[in-house]
Amino acid sequence: MTDTLLDVENLRVSFPTPTGRVDVVKGLSFTLGRERLGIVGESGSGKSMTGRAILRLIRSPGRQVADKLMFDGNDLQALSERAMRKVRGARISMIMQDPKFSLNPVMTIGDQIAEALKTHERIARKDIAARVIEMLEAVRINDPERVVKMYPHEVSGGMGQRIMIAMMLIPQPDLLIADEPTSALDVSVQAQVLDLIDELVTNKGMGLILISHDLNLVARYCDRILVMHAGEVVESCDARDLHKATHPYTRGLLAAVPQMEEKRDELPVLDRTAWSGT
Amino acid sequence: MSAIALKNLDISYGTTKVVQGVNIEVAEGESFALVGESGSGKSTVLKAIAGLAPDWTGEIAVLGSPRSHKVDHDFATRCQMVFQDPYGSLHPRKSVDTVLSEPLLIHGLGNRNARVIDMLAAVGLDQRFRFRFPHQMSGGQRQRVAIARALMLEPKVMLLDEPTSALDVSVQAEILNLLKRLRREQGLTYLMVTHNLPVVSFMCDRMAVMNKGRVVEIAPATALHDGSFTDPYTQTLYAASGGNPKSKETL
Numbered sequence: 139m140t141d142t143l144l145d146v147e148n149l150r151v152s153f154p155t156p157t158g159r160v161d162v163v164k165g166l167s168f169t170l171g172r173e174r175l176g177i178v179g180e181s182g183s184g185k186s187m188t189g190r191a192i193l194r195l196i197r198s199p200g201r202q203v204a205d206k207l208m209f210d211g212n213d214l215q216a217l218s219e220r221a222m223r224k225v226r227g228a229r230i231s232m233i234m235q236d237p238k239f240s241l242n243p244v245m246t247i248g249d250q251i252a253e254a255l256k257t258h259e260r261i262a263r264k265d266i267a268a269r270v271i272e273m274l275e276a277v278r279i280n281d282p283e284r285v286v287k288m289y290p291h292e293v294s295g296g297m298g299q300r301i302m303i304a305m306m307l308i309p310q311p312d313l314l315i316a317d318e319p320t321s322a323l324d325v326s327v328q329a330q331v332l333d334l335i336d337e338l339v340t341n342k343g344m345g346l347i348l349i350s351h352d353l354n355l356v357a358r359y360c361d362r363i364l365v366m367h368a369g370e371v372v373e374s375c376d377a378r379d380l381h382k383a384t385h386p387y388t389r390g391l392l393a394a395v396p397q398m399e400e401k402r403d404e405l406p407v408l409d410r411t412a413w414s415g416t
Numbered sequence: 417m418s419a420i421a422l423k424n425l426d427i428s429y430g431t432t433k434v435v436q437g438v439n440i441e442v443a444e445g446e447s448f449a450l451v452g453e454s455g456s457g458k459s460t461v462l463k464a465i466a467g468l469a470p471d472w473t474g475e476i477a478v479l480g481s482p483r484s485h486k487v488d489h490d491f492a493t494r495c496q497m498v499f500q501d502p503y504g505s506l507h508p509r510k511s512v513d514t515v516l517s518e519p520l521l522i523h524g525l526g527n528r529n530a531r532v533i534d535m536l537a538a539v540g541l542d543q544r545f546r547f548r549f550p551h552q553m554s555g556g557q558r559q560r561v562a563i564a565r566a567l568m569l570e571p572k573v574m575l576l577d578e579p580t581s582a583l584d585v586s587v588q589a590e591i592l593n594l595l596k597r598l599r600r601e602q603g604l605t606y607l608m609v610t611h612n613l614p615v616v617s618f619m620c621d622r623m624a625v626m627n628k629g630r631v632v633e634i635a636p637a638t639a640l641h642d643g644s645f646t647d648p649y650t651q652t653l654y655a656a657s658g659g660n661p662k663s664k665e666t667l
Contacts, residue, residue, distance in 0.1 A: 180584045181555070295454065324453045325611050326656045351584045354658070394589035396614040398658065399641045404596070405589035405618065 143313055143345045144170040144192065147206035151187045151369075154199050163187050163202075164369040170313070174339065174346040176360035176377065178353055178391070184369040185349045189315045192347075193226055210312060228258040231306040233335075235318040237298030241290040248286025251305045258309040273304045277334055296327035300334065307338055313345040321350070332359050353380065353391055365391070417480045419444045419573050419605035420465065425474035427457070427464045435460050435472075435629045444479075444572075447599060447606040449616040449637070451653070452626035458609045459500075461626075462575045465607070466497045478573055493523065496566035497575040501582045502558035506550040512536075512561050513546050519568045531568065538601075539564045540594060556587035560594065567598070576608040580615065592618060613640055613657040625650045 151163040163184040168175070179185045191202045194214060207214045209230065217225065234240040242250055251270045255261060261269070267286075274282035277300040290298060299319060306314065316335060320328040336359055339346045350356050356363055357380045365373040365388045373385040383389060390408040420442040427435040435457040442448040450458040463469040465476055467487060476483040478495050499505040506515060516532045525531070536543060539560045550558055559579060566574060579595065580588040596619060599606060610616060616623050617640045625633045625647065633647040645651050 180586055325613075326453045326653060329656050353585070391586055394586045396589075396592065396612075396618040398614050398617055400614065400617040402618075404593050407590045407593065408586045 141171050142169050142208075143172060143210055145206055145208040146192070146204060149188065149191055149202065149204040149207065151184065151191050151196055151200060151202045153201075159201075162369050163191065166366075166369075166371060168364060168371070168374070170345050170347065172343050172345050173362065174336075174348065174360040176356035176363040177347060177349045177366060178351065178356050178363060179366035180351060180391075182368075183366040185351075185366050186317050188366070189232065189317050189347060189349050192315065193230055193232060194222055195226075224258075227254065227306075227311070228309045229311055230313040230315065231309070231311040232315040232317060233299075233302050233306050233319045236322045237290070237295060237302050238322070240302060241298060243290055245289075246286065247288055247290065247293070247301055251286075251301070251308060254305045255308050269308065270304075273308045274301070276307075276338070277301070277304045278330075279304075296323050296331065299323060299327075299331050303331070303335060303338070307342075310342065311344065313347070314339060315347045315349070317349045318351070319348070320355070321352075328355075335359075353388075354395065417444065418442060418477075419446065419479055420448075420607055421475070421477040422461070422465075423475040423477075425461070425464065425472060425476065427460050427469055427472040429460075429469070429471065433629065435464070438474075438626075438631050440624055440631065440634070442605060442607055444605055445603055446622065447608065447620045449620040449623040450607065450609045450626060451611060451613065451616060451623055453611060453653070456626040457629040458626045459577050462497065462577050462607065462609055465495065466575055467491070489523070492519075492571075493569045494571050495573040495575065496569065496571040497577065498559075498562050498566045498579050500578040502555055502562050503550075503582065505562055506558055508550055511547050511549055512541075512553075515561060515565055516568055519565065523569060525569075535564045535568060538567070538598070540590075554587075555583050556590055559583060559587075559591055563591075563594065563598070567602075570602075572603070573605045573607070576606055578610055579608070581610070581612065588615075595619065613654065616640065625653065 147167045149163055149166040150161055152159040152161045166188055177185045177188060190196055196202045204215060248270055251273065252266050255266055255269060270286060271282045274285060279285050279297065279300060293301065319335065320331050323331060348356055348360055357377045360377045363375055363377050363380060364371050367387050373383055373388045375383060383392065393406045394408065396405060418441045422438050422440045425435060425438040426433060438461060450461060452458045460469055464472045470485050478491065483491055513532060516535060517528050520528045520531060533543065536546060541557065541560050545553065545557065580591050583591060592615065598604060608620060616637055620637045622634065622636050624631045627649045633645060633650045635645055639645055643654055645654060
């Protein structure tokens with residue numbers, strides 16, 4: 139990649155425990171251009187923590203260190219908290235897992251999206267409404283004039299997630315981190331939401347980091363895949379070559395997924411005894 | 417005698433009718449799936465059978481005896497339910513031991529200590545989990561506890577409401593294997609709600625597809641192999657789930 143957007147080198151995230159600090163991300167390195175990168179792994183593999191660490195959102199007592207954390211020529215680690223706020227949302231934004239918990243329940247959808255816009259741009263009031271409606275149309279919400287007046291509890295999960303996407307994309311960021319954007323949604327809606335993210339990302343030439351535990355889904359929507367396990371990248375490959383993956387952990391994950399044409403009597407499971415302490 | 421028989425079942429929440437005219441018969445020992453998108457009424461059907469959605473008309477019979485609209489003690493010994501989210505369905509301040517003993521206590525069954533120990537072994541949990549609380553366990557372990565709780569009264573019919581959708585793929589595989597083994601060992605009948613078609617292919621013999629509160633098609637699970645569905649809605653659902661990649665390659 140000539141046009142490097144994000145360059146991470148030896149990223150570590152640690153949390154204190156009674157027996158000392160435990161690294162949940164252990165020396166992660168990758169570079170990202172304007173492409174789609176998938177991060178896959180089980181719960182607890184540190185994939186979400188990686189996403190948060192890029193935005194410097196690891197809260198105390200958690201701690202993050204990296205040899206290098208460069209975004210578009212800026213060293214994110216050197217930025218002040220104030221400067222960091224200008225990066226979050228405006229340059230890098232993040233879609234969280236569940237729209238039910240990430241939308242403000244006592245604010246109308248229109249106000250929430252407008253807030254995202256007002257925070258990052260100086261813009262005339264009448265233009266705000268127009269931009270919000272335009273954005274809702276872009277995420278294929280029917281009748282946006284009605285939806286802006288609604289509250290989050292009045293919309294379905296799929297719609298809520300599309301509203302989240304609208305909110306995250308309205309300041310026109312360069313990099314979008316999607317942390318399990320569809321695991322709270324139905325299969326039929328899942329495809330719609332991912333197609334939408336895919337389309338917006340491709341059209342605007344953004345970078346995308348898609349974090350998920352669903353290997354096949356990531357393989358479908360990404361160019362490159364990092365497989366994480368216990369805080370480390372165990373395998374990095376092109377999405378096309380996922381079925382050629384060699385690491386036993388990746389193979390185990392792939393085999394554990396039930397197939398549409400299932401003939402196996404029992405699904406192979408990962409041998410956890412090797413690494414589970416509790 | 418069929419394990420579950422639903423005849424002209426209509427279910428309402430207040431004035432809204434969410435399920436209309438459902439007719440399903442599940443044979444004893446069969447594993448039957450209800451599939452459809454959210455809001456199609458598939459979970460509501462399970463709730464009505466379990467007695468959690470009491471505003472229904474029509475007939476519900478489990479193992480030949482009809483279900484009343486009230487709380488039914490005998491019914492509970494024949495039919496139990498496992499819920500979707502193991503993070504929400506276990507009481508945060510009750511230990512595994514309390515949770516598993518409670519059904520025995522309510523039904524006045526003795527020999528509780530031995531039964532709890534046996535059940536933990538049956539669902540593949542180590543004995544050291546017996547006095548743990550839900551927050552001390554992972555999602556997969558909690559779902560094992562939820563399954564154990566449902567099995568404590570030795571029911572013959574299990575209602576499974578998306579038992580693996582809150583879990584990782586690798587843990588999902590473990591739970592699906594467990595459910596399959598329990599069904600084989602104890603001769604259980606499953607009625608399972610899911611929106612994951614590959615899971616149906618692995619677990620079930622037949623499936624009913626629901627859309628907008630109605631059953632649009634009942635098909636054998638083998639239809640998932642070749643996509644031989646007749647209803648247009650089912651075909652879209654099948655395509656949205658990725659269809660069958662292998663059959664696409666051969667085309």
